[in-house]
Amino acid sequence: MKKISAYINAKDKRSVINPEIYGHFSEHLGRCIYDGIYVGENSSIPNVRGIRSDIVEAFKNIKMPVLRWPGGCFADTYHWQEAVGDKKLRKKEHNVHWGGVTEDNSFGTHEFFDLCEQVGCEPYLAGNLGSGTIQELSEWIEYITLDDTSPMPELRRKNGREKPWKLKYLGIGNENWGCGGNMRPEYYIDEYIRYQTFCRDHSGNHLFKIACGPNAMDYNWTDTIMKRLNKFNAGGISLHYYTIPTGDWNKKGSGRKFSKEEYYSTISGTLQMEELLTRHSQIMDIHDPNKDIGLVVDEWGVWCDVEEGTNPGFLYQQNTMRDAIVAACNLNMFNIHSDRVIMANLAQAVNVLQSIVLTEGEKIVLTPTYHVFDLFKTHQGGRSVYCFIENAEAGESIKIPMITCSASVKDGKMTVTFANCSIDEDAEITFDITGFEAEKAEARILTGERQDLNDFDLPDKVAPKEYPVSLNGRTMTAAVPPCSVVSVILE
Ligand code: AHR
Numbered sequence: 081m082k083k084i085s086a087y088i089n090a091k092d093k094r095s096v097i098n099p100e101i102y103g104h105f106s107e108h109l110g111r112c113i114y115d116g117i118y119v120g121e122n123s124s125i126p127n128v129r130g131i132r133s134d135i136v137e138a139f140k141n142i143k144m145p146v147l148r149w150p151g152g153c154f155a156d157t158y159h160w161q162e163a164v165g166d167k168k169l170r171k172k173e174h175n176v177h178w179g180g181v182t183e184d185n186s187f188g189t190h191e192f193f194d195l196c197e198q199v200g201c202e203p204y205l206a207g208n209l210g211s212g213t214i215q216e217l218s219e220w221i222e223y224i225t226l227d228d229t230s231p232m233p234e235l236r237r238k239n240g241r242e243k244p245w246k247l248k249y250l251g252i253g254n255e256n257w258g259c260g261g262n263m264r265p266e267y268y269i270d271e272y273i274r275y276q277t278f279c280r281d282h283s284g285n286h287l288f289k290i291a292c293g294p295n296a297m298d299y300n301w302t303d304t305i306m307k308r309l310n311k312f313n314a315g316g317i318s319l320h321y322y323t324i325p326t327g328d329w330n331k332k333g334s335g336r337k338f339s340k341e342e343y344y345s346t347i348s349g350t351l352q353m354e355e356l357l358t359r360h361s362q363i364m365d366i367h368d369p370n371k372d373i374g375l376v377v378d379e380w381g382v383w384c385d386v387e388e389g390t391n392p393g394f395l396y397q398q399n400t401m402r403d404a405i406v407a408a409c410n411l412n413m414f415n416i417h418s419d420r421v422i423m424a425n426l427a428q429a430v431n432v433l434q435s436i437v438l439t440e441g442e443k444i445v446l447t448p449t450y451h452v453f454d455l456f457k458t459h460q461g462g463r464s465v466y467c468f469i470e471n472a473e474a475g476e477s478i479k480i481p482m483i484t485c486s487a488s489v490k491d492g493k494m495t496v497t498f499a500n501c502s503i504d505e506d507a508e509i510t511f512d513i514t515g516f517e518a519e520k521a522e523a524r525i526l527t528g529e530r531q532d533l534n535d536f537d538l539p540d541k542v543a544p545k546e547y548p549v550s551l552n553g554r555t556m557t558a559a560v561p562p563c564s565v566v567s568v569i570l571e
Contacts, residue, residue, distance in 0.1 A: 081506045082472040088487045090494060091515035092466035095419035097488055098374075099145035099460035100202070100249075101411070102453060105379060105425040107152035108187075109178040109432050110394025116430035116439050117195065118187045125442045130186070131195050134444045135430065138437050139199040142453040143460060146202040146249065148378055148425045149192050153177040153259035155251075156210030160220045163188025165239050177259065179393030189224065193245045202248055204378075204425070209253030209275055209292075210260035218278040221247070227283035246285055249423070251378065252276055253292040255320060257301060260292065265304035268292060272305070276313055290376050293317035297356060302363045311372035316422060319360060320379040322433075323350040323406060335384035335397030336533060340503060343402055343530050344478040346382065347501050350406045351480060353380070353413050361420040374422030377414065381427045381434030382406050395432045399447035400533040401542060401563050403434050404526055407452040408484060408499035408565040415464050415486040415497075426453075438536075445534045448542045451526045455544060455567035458495040462488030467496075469509075474502035482507060483560075489516065494570040500560040503530045511556040518570035521556060523547040527564035 106112050117135050119125045126133045139147075150158050154177055162171040163185035170185040196203040207217045222232035225244045233244065252275050254260045256268045263271070272291045279287055291314050294301040305317060325333035325346040333342050360375060384397040407426070414421050426449070427433045436450035467487040474482040482505070485498035494516050500507045525547035532542050549558045549568055560566060 081508055082482060084472055084483055084507050084509045085470045086483075086485060086509050086511045087466070087468045088496065088511055089466040089514040090489055093489070094464040094466070097415050097418045097459050097462050097464055098422045099143070100423035101414045101418060101421060102143070102457065102460055103146035103148065103204070103423055103425040104144055104429040104436065105148040105152070105427050106429045107432065108150050108154045108175060108183060109152060109428065110391065110396055111431040111439070112428050113187050114183070116437075118191060120186060128198060129194055130191065131198060135437060136195070136198045138444070138446060138450070139201070139429070142436070142450065143457045144199055144201045145460065146204050146423060146425070147196060147199070147429065148204040148206060148251070151206055151254055152379075153255065155206035155208055155254045156260040158208050159212065159216065160189055160223070161216070164190060164235070178395070179391050190239065190241060193224075203245070204249035204251065205247065206251040206254045207275070209256060209271060214275055214278050217252070217275060218280070221250070221279055221287070222282060225282045225285040244283055244285070248286070248288050249290060250279060250287050251290045251292070251318065252279065255295065256292045257295050257298065265301045269305045269308045273308060273313060288315035289313070290316040290318055290378070293319050293375070294360065296321045297359070299359060299363060302360050306364055306367035306373070309367070309373055314373055316374040316376040318376045318378045319356065321353060321356055321377070322379070322381065322383040322427070324383055325349070332383060332385050335382070335387065336400060336531060338402070338531070340530070341477065343503055344475040344480055346402055347405060347409065347480045348478050350382070350409050353410055357413060357417045357421060361417065364420060371420060375420045377421060377424040379427045380410060380424060383433055397433060398533050399435060399438070399449050400531050401448050401528045402530050404448035404452050404542070404565050405499055405501050405563065406434070407449045408497065409501070411452065411456050412484045412486040412497060415459055415488060418464050440536050443536045445536060445539045447534055448526060448528075448532070451542065451544050452565055455524055455526060455565060456497050458490070458493070458567070458569060459486070459488045459497065462490035462495060464488050472507070474505065483509065492571060494518065496568045496570065497566065498558075498560070499565040500562055503563045505562055507560045509558045509560060511558070513554045513556060516570065518551060521549050521551045521568050521570050523549045523558070523566055523568040525564055525566045527561050530563050
C-alpha cells in the first residue's frame, strides 16, 4: 500500500472545461456506422429512422457533447452529394481506406444530423480538402445552413428537410500530412486559407473552423501553420495521437491479451500526451498569446491489432480495464490543459479502435472506456481547479506515475477524478482540500484486473460501483485498489 498526499485548491480556479473535451468520433470504417450506429429502417433492431435506439440512449447517458464524422481518412475521399436524396438512387462508394468494401451511402448528411439531434450533440464535420473541391465544400455548407431559395437549400428541401441545420464545427481537411494528401505544412496552410475563405456563415449560422494540425510530435507542422492562422480564419487546429501498446505500428499488440510489461508500456505511451499538449501549446502561445485558437485533439485512443478472425481493415478490437486507465489519464490531462484544449474526440465511438460501445447483432456492450466517460461527465462545463499529487511510481522495467487526478467545480459541486495506474499495488490517497467546504462525498469506482472486459456473454463484468471515501473537514481519504478509476462528487 502506497500512501499518497494530494492537494486541491478550489480558490485557484483555472480554465473552463469545454464539454466538447468529452467528444467522440465516428467514421465510415468497419462496423462503426453500418451495423454499429445505423441499421436501416427495416431492421428488427429497435431504431428511429434507421438509427439504433440503444446506441442513442448510450450516447445520451454520457452526455456526448459532439460527434465527428464522416472520417478520418474516409473524409478525404467523401463526396457528400452521393449520400443525399432517395436511398435507392444513391451512388455506391468503394471505401478505399477501410477494407475495400462497397458502401451504399444510405447514411449521409441527413442521417448524421438526425443522429446528432436524437443524441443532443453538436455535429462536427470533417470536410474533404484532400480530394474534393472548394465548390463541393462550400455547397455542402450552403446545403446544411442556408435558408433561401437558391439551389442548395432547394435541394435540401427536395430531400426532405425544410429548415437548415446549425453547424458549428467544421474541420477543413483531415491528416493532410498523410492520408489527406501527403502535403507539406507550407502547402496545406495555403490551401486551408483558400478553402476557409469560401466556407461562409449563412442565415445566422456561425462556423468554427478547424485546420488540420500536427501528427503527434510534428512541432514544425504546428509552427508553420500557426504563423498564418488568427482568430478570423480559424477557431482551432487538430492534433492526432494514438497509443500503440508495444510502440511498434507493425505489431501493435492485442486489445485483450497482454503482459504486465505491455500494460505499462501502453500507459507510459499514453502519458506522452502530456508532453504533446505542453509543447504544442507552447508553440501556439508564441503565435497566439491570447489563446484565440484552440487545440482540438480530434483523434486519440489505443490502437491495437484487430481481434483474431476479424477483417484487418475494420480495426475492431476489444477494450479492457487497461483502456479505462488510458481514458482516465487522457481525460485528466485534457481537463488540466483546458486553457488550450477545447475539444477531444476519442477514436472511435462504436466497434472501431478504443470504442465506447461494441455491437453484435442486436446485442450491445458498454466497454470499460464507456464507463470512464460516465464517471467523468460531471466535469463537463466545470472550472478546472489546482490539483497536485505527491506521486509514487508504478511498474517494473517501465515506470509510470502511479496516480492521475484532476478536479473541477460547477454549480456548488466539486468533481474529483483519479485513477490508480498500478496493477498490483493499493494506494491510500489523502486529499487536502482548500477553498471548498464539503458536507458529503458520493463516489463511484470502476475496478478490475488489467485484462477484465465486457463481452456479449458477460456484458457487465466491468461496471461502476458505489465506493466509500471518508470525509473529515477538509480531508478526504480514499483507499484505491490497483487498476481503478474513481469519481467523487463533493457538495
Ligand atoms: O481512426 C482511424 C484512422 O486513423 C483515421 O481514419 C485517420 O484519420 C487516422 O489515421
